[in-house]
Amino acid sequence: MARFFAHLPRRILLLVMFAGCALIASASLVYFDWDTLPPFAIEKLPVRFETLWLVSLRLHVAVALFTFPACLSLATRTLRRRRTVHRWLGRVTAVLVLFGLVPSGVVLSFDAKGGLFVTLGFLLSAAIVSGSLVVGIRAARRGELVAHRRAMQHVLAQMSVAVTSRAMLVLLDRAALDPDLAYVVALWLPVLGSAAAIELISRRASPGRPWLSFIERIRRAVYSLTHMRARGVHSPVARLGR
Amino acid sequence: MLVVCTVPSLAWADESIIEWVARRVTDEIVQPLAQREGSRFSRVRQPARERRVRVNQASFSVDKRGREFMPFAVDVRLGDKEWRENDIVGCIYRGSGELFVNRGGYRPAAFLLGKNVDPVPGACEAAPPPRRS
Numbered sequence: 001m002a003r004f005f006a007h008l009p010r011r012i013l014l015l016v017m018f019a020g021c022a023l024i025a026s027a028s029l030v031y032f033d034w035d036t037l038p039p040f041a042i043e044k045l046p047v048r049f050e051t052l053w054l055v056s057l058r059l060h061v062a063v064a065l066f067t068f069p070a071c072l073s074l075a076t077r078t079l080r081r082r083r084t085v086h087r088w089l090g091r092v093t094a095v096l097v098l099f100g101l102v103p104s105g106v107v108l109s110f111d112a113k114g115g116l117f118v119t120l121g122f123l124l125s126a127a128i129v130s131g132s133l134v135v136g137i138r139a140a141r142r143g144e145l146v147a148h149r150r151a152m153q154h155v156l157a158q159m160s161v162a163v164t165s166r167a168m169l170v171l172l173d174r175a176a177l178d179p180d181l182a183y184v185v186a187l188w189l190p191v192l193g194s195a196a197a198i199e200l201i202s203r204r205a206s207p208g209r210p211w212l213s214f215i216e217r218i219r220r221a222v223y224s225l226t227h228m229r230a231r232g233v234h235s236p237v238a239r240l241g242r
Numbered sequence: 243m244l245v246v247c248t249v250p251s252l253a254w255a256d257e258s259i260i261e262w263v264a265r266r267v268t269d270e271i272v273q274p275l276a277q278r279e280g281s282r283f284s285r286v287r288q289p290a291r292e293r294r295v296r297v298n299q300a301s302f303s304v305d306k307r308g309r310e311f312m313p314f315a316v317d318v319r320l321g322d323k324e325w326r327e328n329d330i331v332g333c334i335y336r337g338s339g340e341l342f343v344n345r346g347g348y349r350p351a352a353f354l355l356g357k358n359v360d361p362v363p364g365a366c367e368a369a370p371p372p373r374r375s
Contacts, residue, residue, distance in 0.1 A: 023283040036356035039278070039286045046346025166283050173288040173321035182321070183285075 014072060020163030021069050031061045047111045060104035064162065067093050067101055071156045090140075094133055097155070102130045114183045121187040128195060129158045150202045157194035164190040259302075263312050263334055264295045270341050271330065271351055272316065278355065292319040293329070302336055303368040310336040311366055330354070333366035342366050 030038045037045070040057065047053045070093040073079050079086050109122035136151030165186045172182035272293050279289035294317045302310035316330035332343035332351060341351035347361025 020283075027282065027284045030356075035358075037353070037358050038356070040284065042345075042354060042356065043287055166285065169285070169288065170283065176322050178322045178324075179287060179320050 014076065017072050017160055017163055018069065020160075020167070021065075021072065024068075024162060024166065025065050028061050028065060031058055044111060044113065052107060053111060056104040056107040059100060060108060063096050063100040063104065064159075067096050068159050068162065071152075071159055074152070075156055094137060097133060098130060102126050114180060114187070117184055118187055121184075121191055125158050125161060125191045128191075129155050132158075150198070153198045153201070154195065157198045158191065161187075161190040161194055164194070259312065260297045260300070263297050263314055266334055266339055266341065267295045267314055267316065267332075271332075271343070271354060274355055288321055290318045290320055290329075291323065293317065294325075296327075303333075305367055306364050306369045308369075312336070313366065 030036065038057070041054060044053075070089055074086060074090055074093065079089065105122060105126050109119045109126070112118040112122055132151040132154035136148050136155065139145075139147035139151060168186035168190065169182060172186060173179065177185070272295065276290070276293070282288060296315045296317060297312065298315065299312060302312050304310055311333045313331070313333045315328045315332075317325050317327045318329035319325050330343055332341060333348065334341050342348040342362065342365045343351050343354055344366070345353060345361075347363075348365035348367075349361050350357070350359045353359050
């Protein structure tokens with residue numbers, strides 16, 4: 001019984017996120033009616049690169065509708081216990097996030113309503129998602145499950161911004177806040193709040209670690225990626241014996 | 243929905259035209275938009291509390307093809323209850339009743355309801371006044 005109550009907040013959070021995901025999915029069906037422009041596009045157009053923007057928008061929505069529930073499922077005890085399913089669903093989701101969700105989100109961010117400040121908010125979220133994903137994958141390959149879990153919690157937390165941000169937009173509209181300000185608040189607060197919440201939870205779970213260690217891991221991962229690319233360029237020269 | 247005439251001194255003479263413009267804009271743009279807007283769990287702007295149609299001219303303008311049109315604007319009141327002027331700017335053509343809205347050029351008003359239509363060159367552009375010799 002005590003164990004049930006210990007896991008209750010986490011279960012409620014997952015349920016709320018699944019419900020939010022379903023609401024987003026129902027509101028997103030219009031994106032797949034190819035003959036009709038979705039309301040978000042009507043509001044935003046004209047943009048600089050219209051075709052690229054529209055393709056990115058539809059790709060972003062489609063990929064998010066798969067990857068967000070997939071990430072939520074991967075976080076459940078049921079899927080964490082089924083290692084093979086967890087690994088393969090994780091791989092597919094990671095590829096879709098890194099090569100679909102993040103790049104399309106970056107394209108959309110440059111025409112985000114709210115200007116530069118909102119663009120920066122989306123870019124920060126994208127950086128946390130992609131950075132954490134790389135760190136998480138590397139940790140999993142090394143068998144460091146605690147680090148893997150922590151990194152993936154960051155990915156999931158940033159994805160949950162989709163739900164919390166929309167919920168805040170509705171609430172702030174009811175509170176009669178200026179819509180332009182509400183859009184900025186409803187982005188930055190969930191982005192920073194989610195990252196901070198995961199850091200706090202992780203720190204409580206392992207109090208000995210400095211909070212900067214996670215950022216340090218991202219830095220190392222990016223460094224190793226760029227280092228790998230540099231080696232890739234130099235290696236043929238080495239093989240030629242020069 | 244409100245209809246605002248901002249040329250009151252001339253309104254008596256062209257009241258029927260202004261009413262016609264307001265009715266057409268209401269029927270073709272304001273009401274369909276209100277029907278499409280529900281409670282939204284999305285990043286789209288939250289539903290408008292109210293919209294009003296403004297007609298700023300008392301007489302028709304003429305475009306380069308000699309067709310008469312009347313510009314109009316739709317203001318919107320959102321969650322913060324402040325009126326935002328010129329949320330939609332457009333024009334209506336006399337006779338045909340065709341409606342255009344300015345979204346990176348004047349497009350048929352069906353654009354606001356989801357139809358992907360391109361701007362129509364010359365639409366809602368008043369012709370330069372004739373030269374006096």
